[in-house]
Amino acid sequence: MSRKRIRDIRNEELIEATIVAVHKRGYGVVTMAEIAREAGASAASINYYFGSKEGLMEATMLHLLGKLRQAMSAGYATAGSPRERLYAVMDANFADDLYTVPQCSIWMQFWANAPYSPRLSRLHRINRARVRSHFLAELKALLPPQRIETARQALQCYMDGVWLQAAQSEEPLDPEAARAAAHRVVDLVIP
Amino acid sequence: MSRKRIRDIRNEELIEATIVAVHKRGYGVVTMAEIAREAGASAASINYYFGSKEGLMEATMLHLLGKLRQAMSAGYATAGSPRERLYAVMDANFADDLYTVPQCSIWMQFWANAPYSPRLSRLHRINRARVRSHFLAELKALLPPQRIETARQALQCYMDGVWLQAAQSEEPLDPEAARAAAHRVVDLVIP
DNA sequence: AACGATTTTTTAAACAGCCATTCAAGTTTT
DNA sequence: AAAACTTGAATGGCTGTTTAAAAAATCGTT
Numbered sequence: 001m002s003r004k005r006i007r008d009i010r011n012e013e014l015i016e017a018t019i020v021a022v023h024k025r026g027y028g029v030v031t032m033a034e035i036a037r038e039a040g041a042s043a044a045s046i047n048y049y050f051g052s053k054e055g056l057m058e059a060t061m062l063h064l065l066g067k068l069r070q071a072m073s074a075g076y077a078t079a080g081s082p083r084e085r086l087y088a089v090m091d092a093n094f095a096d097d098l099y100t101v102p103q104c105s106i107w108m109q110f111w112a113n114a115p116y117s118p119r120l121s122r123l124h125r126i127n128r129a130r131v132r133s134h135f136l137a138e139l140k141a142l143l144p145p146q147r148i149e150t151a152r153q154a155l156q157c158y159m160d161g162v163w164l165q166a167a168q169s170e171e172p173l174d175p176e177a178a179r180a181a182a183h184r185v186v187d188l189v190i191p
Numbered sequence: 192m193s194r195k196r197i198r199d200i201r202n203e204e205l206i207e208a209t210i211v212a213v214h215k216r217g218y219g220v221v222t223m224a225e226i227a228r229e230a231g232a233s234a235a236s237i238n239y240y241f242g243s244k245e246g247l248m249e250a251t252m253l254h255l256l257g258k259l260r261q262a263m264s265a266g267y268a269t270a271g272s273p274r275e276r277l278y279a280v281m282d283a284n285f286a287d288d289l290y291t292v293p294q295c296s297i298w299m300q301f302w303a304n305a306p307y308s309p310r311l312s313r314l315h316r317i318n319r320a321r322v323r324s325h326f327l328a329e330l331k332a333l334l335p336p337q338r339i340e341t342a343r344q345a346l347q348c349y350m351d352g353v354w355l356q357a358a359q360s361e362e363p364l365d366p367e368a369a370r371a372a373a374h375r376v377v378d379l380v381i382p
Numbered sequence: 383a384a385c386g387a388t389t390t391t392t393t394a395a396a397c398a399g400c401c402a403t404t405c406a407a408g409t410t411t412t
Numbered sequence: 413a414a415a416a417c418t419t420g421a422a423t424g425g426c427t428g429t430t431t432a433a434a435a436a437a438t439c440g441t442t
Contacts, residue, residue, distance in 0.1 A: 222428085
């Protein structure tokens with residue numbers, strides 16, 4: 001039992017440290033030593049747990065993807081209509097514990113590096129397809145078929161674009177305002 | 192005269208090589224030697240012309256930003272109404288000679304690295320502010336004040352989001368289709 | 383047109399530094 | 413005692429930049 005526990009604790013600590021360190025220095029530039037220092041551990045122990053730097057990055061993204069998926073599922077449970085479920089998708093993306101500068105920063109680094117790492121690009125494809133199918137399912141109930149694809153593109157690209165901008169921000173973000181803005185965009189696209 | 196010429200030729204060659212090499216390998220990973228090989232030159236000559244790797248990157252982005260600004264100006268000249276000028280902004284972003292995988296790829300790398308380089312983040316701020324003011328100027332003529340900001344965000348984030356997606360593409364892009372889709376999004380936002 | 387002098391361009395080699403990963407030798411936990 | 417965990421130090425390799433010297437281009441003068 002605690003054999004599992006200690007490993008899980010270290011994993012989480014190291015992943016949190018990775019998020020902070022990558023945010024501070026950038027994915028391509030950050031070193032194992034910096035991440036280790038951030039976690040109060042040694043570079044060697046990271047390899048002990050994750051095998052390599054790439055393994056650590058994959059685990060970190062897996063962690064964030066999990067959080068996002070979970071937030072989305074939670075929102076879906078309480079939404080009662082297609083439009084509310086669209087709101088829920090947006091709310092999940094701009095949830096208080098996801099829409100922060102360091103995390104948007106990581107996402108940005110993730111996007112930028114996905115084309116050069118099969119493991120990362122696999123995660124990227126899976127996540128994008130999932131979000132896409134969520135959008136399509138709800139839009140089908142709200143729009144005539146010939147307008148669905150344009151609306152989906154507008155909404156999905158909007159979400160990406162907001163994160164992209166957020167990653168550049170030098171001040172803390174305002175998740176509540178982001179959710180309100182996202183709702184207005186949904187209303188703009190689905191009158 | 193030809194004293195200037197040779198320098199300009201090398202500059203352009205090296206910048207083109209940078210675009211290709213960064214697209215192939217990623218900003219943070221690409222080496223001076225790889226860029227040099229792509230250009231058929233030596234790493235030392237890059238430093239001779241650009242002073243450093245960061246100087247080369249800045250020059251490369253300056254080059255792309257110039258192309259974008261030029262495309263936008265050209266479109267503005269022939270547009271006769273606010274809506275057509277909005278189309279023109281979109282058309283510039285998805286112009287045949289800008290909306291290609293390698294260039295979207297570079298833009299992605301640019302975005303990801305801007306927060307860590309004062310020189311790059313300066314360029315980023317300038318470009319974003321310029322696009323923003325173009326949008327605002329046209330939207331002012333088309334929408335009541337309280338709806339302008341939401342529409343601007345929707346359009347600007349859409350543009351960023353499409354490029355972000357394009358950078359992940361493994362096939363050549365279809366600029367004409369992208370322009371048509373962008374026009375539909377404009378029509379969606381400005382009925 | 384020719385030619386030596388001067389400036390500009392090119393690069394091979396040297397330099398100095400940094401990095402991810404491994405490993406052996408410890409420490410802690412079970 | 414055995415297994416799990418931790419790390420300092422060593423390894424091997426790669427990087428951007430500088431330097432010095434050669435090659436090419438340009439220029440002033442005849």
